Amino acid sequence: GAVVSQHPSWVICKSGTSVKIECRSLDFQATTMFWYRQFPKQSLMLMATSNEGSKATYEQGVEKDKFLINHASLTLSTLTVTSAHPEDSSFYICSARIYRGNSYEQYFGPGTRLTVT
Amino acid sequence: AQSVTQLDSHVSVSEGTPVLLRCNYSSSYSPSLFWYVQHPNKGLQLLLKYTSAATLVKGINGFEAEFKKSETSFHLTKPSAHMSDAAEYFCVVRGISSNTGKLIFGQGTTLQVKP
Numbered sequence: 001g002a003v004v005s006q007h008p009s010w011v012i013c014k015s016g017t018s019v020k021i022e023c024r025s026l027d028f029q030a031t032t033m034f035w036y037r038q039f040p041k042q043s044l045m046l047m048a049t050s051n052e053g054s055k056a057t058y059e060q061g062v063e064k065d066k067f068l069i070n071h072a073s074l075t076l077s078t079l080t081v082t083s084a085h086p087e088d089s090s091f092y093i094c095s096a097r098i099y100r101g102n103s104y105e106q107y108f109g110p111g112t113r114l115t116v117t
Numbered sequence: 118a119q120s121v122t123q124l125d126s127h128v129s130v131s132e133g134t135p136v137l138l139r140c141n142y143s144s145s146y147s148p149s150l151f152w153y154v155q156h157p158n159k160g161l162q163l164l165l166k167y168t169s170a171a172t173l174v175k176g177i178n179g180f181e182a183e184f185k186k187s188e189t190s191f192h193l194t195k196p197s198a199h200m201s202d203a204a205e206y207f208c209v210v211r212g213i214s215s216n217t218g219k220l221i222f223g224q225g226t227t228l229q230v231k232p
Contacts, residue, residue: 004160034219043207043222044161093160103149103168104211106220108160 003027004096006109013084013116021079021112023094029074030096034106035067038091050077084116119144119210123223131231136180136195138226140208143189149211150191151220152182156204164206167191178202203230 003026013019023033031052036044048058048069056069066088068080077096081088093111097104124139142148149168153161165176172184182193191208206226212218 006160043224046219049219091158095161101168102170103166105163105166107163108153110160111158113158 002096002098002100002105002107004094004107004109006092006094006112008112009110010113011115013114015085015116016083018080018082019084019114021081021092021094021114023077023079023096023109025075025096025098025107028096028098030077030098031074032097033071033077034095034097035069035077035079036093036095038093038111040091044093047079081114084114086116089114089116119146119148119212119218119221121150121208121210121221121223123206123208123226125226126224127227127229129229129231130198132200133197136193136198136202136228138193138206138208138228140191140193140223141189142191142208142210144210150182150184151209151211152176152180152191152193153207153209154204155207155225161207164193198228198230200230200232203228 005024007022033050035047038044047062048056050056050069050071052071058064071077091111094109095106097106120143122141151166152164155161164180165174167174167184175181180195208223209220
């Protein structure tokens, strides 16, 4: 249990276009999902926290108008990179939170490799 | 504020020998600590977690970690490395005192396993 999927797994787009990435919890409901960005050989950087039915909470320095997050249901959150530029090229990973045992656990999707040309 | 420091950016071991990946944490509260593994171009998989229960935590794939409050450490170990263990490992602390806080990641340790 606790499987998180992402689609697409990789995408190449032209500069100026928008790209949507989907994150789904396949066998559980997640009121909270997270979006991370990871540069090569680096750690994960939290971009935003997505709560079902409400606005996402963005980390300092993350442009909310550029990275649009929608958490329309308990199993789906989407990240849209608007007017993408080459510097947005990165590995984007989503995570869904579930209460298990005596604490919350986060399960991660396989990531989406975005390349902007 | 909570933070984690992974003391080695790169660890190389021979197959069949023990693995030690070091992690120190800083926390004003009793922390929740995690180890995640990431294989190339893959998402993260939870290896184990510590949430103030037993200090020696056993995880998947033969890994375990020991919470040592006096040393503020949470090192990850495995008695015998396998080639499939080669990956990136992240030590993670949950932020603030609530168990719904954000995860704070260490910089990662690359584990290389030589045949």
